[in-house]
Amino acid sequence: MLSKANIKSIRSSKNTVFAVFVIIGAITLYEQFVTPHINYFHATQEYALVMGDIAKKTNTIRVVTELKKKKLEELQDKFKHIHAKLFNPVEAEEFFSDIQAIAEQANCIVYSLNFSPINIATEKTVKSKVTKNISEICVTLTVAGSYTDIVNLINSLQNRPKQVWTDSIAIEAIGNSDVLKCELNIRIYVIYDKWRRRND
Numbered sequence: 001m002l003s004k005a006n007i008k009s010i011r012s013s014k015n016t017v018f019a020v021f022v023i024i025g026a027i028t029l030y031e032q033f034v035t036p037h038i039n040y041f042h043a044t045q046e047y048a049l050v051m052g053d054i055a056k057k058t059n060t061i062r063v064v065t066e067l068k069k070k071k072l073e074e075l076q077d078k079f080k081h082i083h084a085k086l087f088n089p090v091e092a093e094e095f096f097s098d099i100q101a102i103a104e105q106a107n108c109i110v111y112s113l114n115f116s117p118i119n120i121a122t123e124k125t126v127k128s129k130v131t132k133n134i135s136e137i138c139v140t141l142t143v144a145g146s147y148t149d150i151v152n153l154i155n156s157l158q159n160r161p162k163q164v165w166t167d168s169i170a171i172e173a174i175g176n177s178d179v180l181k182c183e184l185n186i187r188i189y190v191i192y193d194k195w196r197r198r199n200d
Contacts (some may be wrong), residue, residue: 013195040093086163107152108150115139134192136189141186169185
């Protein structure tokens with residue numbers, strides 16, 4: 001017959017084995033059911049952080065893109081406005097051919113029309129004066145006429161669709177008459193490449 005001590009020892013061993021199985025079962029259940037959910041929860045949190053960061057970056061990129069697009073549209077509008085005031089090569093040639101007729105319409109007599117030395121250089125040199133595609137042409141126009149006639153001539157040059165800049169005006173009397181001699185330094189800008197591509 002087993003002693004009480006042996007019976008207690010057997011029961012204690014059974015309890016220990018049972019406890020071990022319960023712990024192993026609990027660990028197994030935890031690993032199979034709880035751990036995946038915790039990992040999923042952590043992954044979801046990380047995903048939410050990453051997506052939040054991406055959303056912020058996307059929003060920043062969108063704002064920057066909209067600002068750049070607006071700036072580009074403003075520059076395009078400015079370019080169109082400026083481009084409308086520039087001569088193409090044919091228009092520039094016609095303008096200088098018509099100078100005498102413009103002066104005569106204002107009752108002025110043309111004495112001379114002298115191009116600046118830079119304008120008779122090679123086309124490459126002329127174009128480099130401003131940019132690769134735009135050149136500046138400067139001329140000195142000397143006319144004679146009354147004060148009113150000279151003012152009308154200047155207004156006629158200034159009120160053209162294409163911009164004519166007046167850099168300087170020098171007026172002097174001719175003898176004792178009401179006729180004045182006027183020396184105008186005028187300037188225009190000629191655009192090349194776009195005009196060439198349209199006409200090639």
